[in-house]
Amino acid sequence: MSATPISKDIALRIALAAREIPDTSPARLLKVLADAVGLPPTKGKLAKLKVKELQAADDGEFADVEVGILKSALAYLKGEVGPGSEPLPEVQPYTDGEMPDSVRVACASTKGDLLDGHFGSCKRFLIYQVSSDETRLVDIREIDDEAAADDKNAYRAALIADSQILFIASIGGPAAAKVVRAGVHPIKKPETVPSPQAVAELQAVIGKDAPPWLAKVMGQTPEERIRFEQSSLDDLNAEAKA
Secondary structure, eight states, X not given: OOSSOOOHHHHHHHHHHHHHSTTOOHHHHHHHHHHHTOSSOOHHHHHHOOHHHHHHHHHHTTTXXXXXXXXXXXXXHTTSSOTTSSOOOOOOXXXXXXXXXXXXXXXXXXXXXXXXXXXXXXXXXXXXXXXXSOEEEEEEEEOOGGGSTTOHHHHHHHHTTTOSEEEESBOOHHHHHHHHHTTOEEEEOOSOEEHHHHHHHHHTTOSTTOOHHHHHHHTSOGGGOXXXXXXXXXXXXXXXXX
16 A cells, blocks of 8 residues: 555554454555545544545445444544543452342443443443342453354354343344344443443333333243344334333
8 A cells, every 4th residue: 555654553543443343454444544544544634534434435345334333433543542541340249149130231332331332343241230229230241253253243142141131322133133032132322321320220210110121021030031023122122211
């Protein structure tokens, strides 16, 4: 492309941004950036880059990528976020059965304790045990897509198969189907919020006045969970927001 060297800072930004976009290597992203801003990419050029320009570059290489994913990648390219800037929350001890009448919730996250993850590109799942009067972060499960063999969605669904609810910023139809088949109820939360806030909102409706979908979840063992059809997901999400 060009013999002009790329600074270490920019190279790191590109590597981190590439991790945000499913099936994208730094080399692939650099090729798109070459068309979008020219080579070498600099802080000044990247600061002016917009999502629409990233989508259109290199004959629309990223045209089908979700806007939220590209926004996350762009935040790394612009240097707005970086490694180590958002420390992870602390996991609390938990033994199975210790919190009666509780539900297990997985939150897809990319930065710190934020519920900001897209199913196909989130860095980790924050696992909470939630009852009407207590909430604990009981596990943090990092994503290792190299261990996913040929099906990343199935691998990610398996990571949260012991959960009953998944809070997610965005999820595609095929991935949602795998999550549902694993016995987990996906609920979209498109606006970025701290995971504890989303979990607290759920906690507020646990109990006698729980909505029907949540009452079903809490009243069944993992082996007895109802496998919702894909067509019911929209109704589930709408009821959860009510």
